[in-house]
Amino acid sequence: MSILIKGGTVVTADLSYRADVYCAEGKIQAIGENLDVPAGCEVVDAGDLLVMPGGIDPHTHMQLPFMGTVASEDFFTGSSAGAAGGTTSIIDFVIPAPQQPIMDAYHQWMDWAKKSATDYSFHVAITWWDESVYKDMGTLVQEHGINSFKHFMAYKNAIMCEDETLVNSFSRCLELGAMPTVHAENGDLVFHLQKKILERGITGPEGHPLSRPTEVEGEAANRAIRIAQALNVPLYCVHVSCEESLQAITRARNEGQRVYGEVLAGHLEIDESVYQNEDWDYAAGHVMSPPFRSKKHQDALWKGLQSGNLQTTATDHCCFCADQKAMGKKDFSMIPNGTAGIEDRMSVLWDSGVASGKLTPNEFVGVTSTNAAKIFNIYPRKGSISVGADADIVLWDANGSRTISAKTHHQNIDFNIFEGRTVKGIAVHTLSQGKLVWTNGELRTVRGTGKNIKRPAYGSTFDAMQKHTAQNEPKAVVRNK
Numbered sequence: 001m002s003i004l005i006k007g008g009t010v011v012t013a014d015l016s017y018r019a020d021v022y023c024a025e026g027k028i029q030a031i032g033e034n035l036d037v038p039a040g041c042e043v044v045d046a047g048d049l050l051v052m053p054g055g056i057d058p059h060t061h062m063q064l065p066f067m068g069t070v071a072s073e074d075f076f077t078g079s080s081a082g083a084a085g086g087t088t089s090i091i092d093f094v095i096p097a098p099q100q101p102i103m104d105a106y107h108q109w110m111d112w113a114k115k116s117a118t119d120y121s122f123h124v125a126i127t128w129w130d131e132s133v134y135k136d137m138g139t140l141v142q143e144h145g146i147n148s149f150k151h152f153m154a155y156k157n158a159i160m161c162e163d164e165t166l167v168n169s170f171s172r173c174l175e176l177g178a179m180p181t182v183h184a185e186n187g188d189l190v191f192h193l194q195k196k197i198l199e200r201g202i203t204g205p206e207g208h209p210l211s212r213p214t215e216v217e218g219e220a221a222n223r224a225i226r227i228a229q230a231l232n233v234p235l236y237c238v239h240v241s242c243e244e245s246l247q248a249i250t251r252a253r254n255e256g257q258r259v260y261g262e263v264l265a266g267h268l269e270i271d272e273s274v275y276q277n278e279d280w281d282y283a284a285g286h287v288m289s290p291p292f293r294s295k296k297h298q299d300a301l302w303k304g305l306q307s308g309n310l311q312t313t314a315t316d317h318c319c320f321c322a323d324q325k326a327m328g329k330k331d332f333s334m335i336p337n338g339t340a341g342i343e344d345r346m347s348v349l350w351d352s353g354v355a356s357g358k359l360t361p362n363e364f365v366g367v368t369s370t371n372a373a374k375i376f377n378i379y380p381r382k383g384s385i386s387v388g389a390d391a392d393i394v395l396w397d398a399n400g401s402r403t404i405s406a407k408t409h410h411q412n413i414d415f416n417i418f419e420g421r422t423v424k425g426i427a428v429h430t431l432s433q434g435k436l437v438w439t440n441g442e443l444r445t446v447r448g449t450g451k452n453i454k455r456p457a458y459g460s461t462f463d464a465m466q467k468h469t470a471q472n473e474p475k476a477v478v479r480n481k
């Protein structure tokens with residue numbers, strides 16, 4: 001099975017140029033003009049289209065058991081919806097219940113992910129601590145290709161990490177050459193504010209953002225960053241939603257610390273007014289953590305992406321339908337937290353980012369695939385158009401448009417936070433492992449064809465940090481008496 005992508009403009013994070021791309025055996029085999037291809041090779045006309053690396057969504061939660069229910073999107077439906085929007089890889093999360101052996105949780109998630117139609121990988125959450133967790137982190141890195149661990153600083157009495165666990169786990173990450181990541185919100189503060197707001201008689205979804213103001217996020221982001229600094233380990237902050245945490249990241253980066261930030265398409269594009277809507281289902285449909293913020297924060301996030309202080313974009317795709325959201329009808333703190341977006345991230349970011357001139361097409365590739373591939377050490381296998389790379393490619397029509405709606409989307413959820421928005425920039429064809437999985441509006445994904453992507457430890461960040469540490473090793477003072 002081979003495919004020639006003919007006549008397009010290749011767009012990578014560095015360059016744009018006219019070339020044909022020949023794919024066979026799941027890989028890019030040749031790039032250039034007048035390529036020699038075997039007879040019978042399928043030809044896809046890419047005239048007027050951009051040929052870009054398929055999107056990598058580094059933050060999804062397919063079929064996550066969470067807050068008393070299970071996310072409605074599974075690995076097959078979710079990866080298929082991603083393909084329809086030009087995303088060809090996800091990094092999802094293994095989230096062990098407190099005291100659950102980490103390896104049991106890992107095998108459970110791996111089994112669920114077998115049905116994925118496109119490639120996938122996992123961050124593993126550290127939700128509790130003992131010697132077995134220390135050991136299992138080693139097994140995951142050395143035997144299973146896991147190179148990142150997630151720490152929830154929120155969700156008290158469930159999966160929240162205390163500072164002691166952060167310190168233990170970040171130190172272990174350093175030993176293993178793995179990237180620690182954080183969901184930065186002060187869970188004790190959220191818990192306290194939820195109680196206060198409920199006591200005031202505010203029980204609807206408008207209580208959700210009131211219980212999670214930006215200080216809650218800024219404090220936690222700064223704390224995690226300073227812990228990482230003291231331990232000399234890099235840090236990746238997921239779903240940065242406000243100026244305070246962006247400032248903490250920016251400050252640290254200006255001081256030479258290796259801190260990375262991810263922003264969600266939803267946080268860039270949706271504002272907090274959604275929680276004031278009189279329709280309960282509509283307001284609850286937007287309940288996710290951290291919540292959507294004001295325009296001031298949205299503007300700051302766009303600038304963070306433009307300046308490079310935020311490097312990646314994601315969705316935190318975590319689907320709950322109206323009947324699931326209704327679990328919190330009497331108490332906003334019981335509304336399952338999560339919103340969808342895997343199908344729309346690329347189009348929304350093109351429309352708001354590239355079509356408006358905030359990002360160049362090359363920067364768009366950086367923030368939708370290449371930077372995530374580099375940070376999580378799967379570059380250039382993923383996130384690049386280069387010979388030898390996986391043939392995960394999107395053929396993009398910069399001028400095509402579509403109107404987003406839950407009635408027509410492929411995501412397994414009855415709600416869309418971008419409902420009614422017409423976006424410019426659409427995926428016309430998506431290739432996963434060199435096969436067309438989305439073509440001219442037809443979804444051709446096949447259950448179970450996605451592969452688990454093993455991610456080696458010790459990305460280049462660690463190399464640089466180790467050299468720096470070795471040169472600045474503290475020494476005991478030699479005294480004569």
Ligand SMILES: NC(=O)NCCC(=O)O
Pocket residue numbers: 061183287288289290316318337338339
């Ligand atoms: N974000 C969210 O509201 N739900 C999924 C879990 C998480 O990432 O915090």
Ligand SMILES: [Zn+2]
Pocket residue numbers: 183238239289290
């Ligand atoms: Zn989170």
Ligand SMILES: [Zn+2]
Pocket residue numbers: 059060061316318
């Ligand atoms: Zn998440």
